[in-house]
Amino acid sequence: MLLPFFQWMESLAVYGPSIYLGPAVNIVHLSAMVTFLGALLIVDLRLLGAGLTQQPTATVARDAQPWLLAGLGVLVLTGIPAVMATATLQYANSVFWVKMYLLAIALIYTFTVRRKVAFADEGRFGSGTMKAVGLLSIVMWLSVAALARLIMMIPANTFEFLVG
Amino acid sequence: MTEFFLPAFQWMEVNLPGGPYLRESTFGFSILLTSHVVAMCVFFGLILMMDLRLVGIANLRTRVSEISPRLLPWQMVGFIFMAVTGVALFWAQPLRYFGKTFFWWKMGLMVLAGINAGVIHLITHKSEAAWDSRAAKIAGATSIVLWLAILALGRLVAYDWMTTEYLVE
Secondary structure (H helix, E strand, O other), X not given: OOHHHHHHHHHOOOOOOOOOHHHHHHHHHHHHHHHHHHHHXXXXXXXXXXXXXXXXXXXXXXXXXXXXXXXXXXHHHHXXXXXXXXXXXXXXXXXXXXXXXXXXXXXXXHHHHHHHHHOOOOOOOOHHHHXXXXXXXXXXXXXHHHHHHHOOOOOOOOOHHHHO | OHHHHHHHHHHHHHHOOOHHHHHHOOOHHHHHHHHHHHHHHHHHHHHHHHHHHHHOOOOOOOOHHHHHHHHHXXXXXXXXXXXXXXXXXXXXXXXXXXXXXXXXXXXXXXXHHXXXXXXXXXXXXXXXXXXXXXXXXXXXXXHHHHHHHHHHHHHHHOOOOOEOOOOOO
């Protein structure tokens, strides 16, 4: 159903004839991922009862939030042209779709459940809840990062049993 | 200059056990490379949070003297995974990396980043006040620049630029 859209994206040839633009965008994308994950992990570690434990979780989360959002913003800005440049290959790649589905779930989770728990006043949620929320966040986002790198590297049909 | 090491790399290409398996398997090399990148994200992400605090632009509600020792064990977890997978990637095809200019630049910058980390330690372990010194800010900014360059070079190694192919003699 989305194939014509992906074909149109590729037809725009976002990188033009440049052979440097693609790698440059990839490097900025990866740097943004580092920033995003750094800001994510100090909060998730705090939820797990590790790392910056001398501050309340909400304090750590408030400090990290601008970097989390900035990292995410640059990830989206660089991720879109990266997909557009090779859109039909991405479309036909099951690894790409698993990454995108997981990304959607991770985003919703991060800005609903995780946000509520991370910014809550101390004592509102039990330590078991906080640990589970932090651990799930780490697992989901590291999986998104891993799947992103695996696109185009492992066979395109690797996850076809999952996403048809 | 690196030619001096060529025989050693050729020897490793032939003699390191398991190398051909890693080179040729569909998933072995991919999983190693992916683990290396994810471990780098964890390591550099936490280094970056510490460096930004050192420079004085992030995590300002946490004292610098706290953020460094508290994050260190987790930075080390990332570093160990990154180092083990990095060595395994090299193990799989030493001659390929030998011929890559970006690989050598990356190794050089990693030595500088290591020295800089030692400098940060020397500056800051003196006193609480030293954490907020100008020297600490400069060392923090240097760390960010070096690791960003290492990340970029690591990514560039994957392309075919500035690459010479060497064969086993």
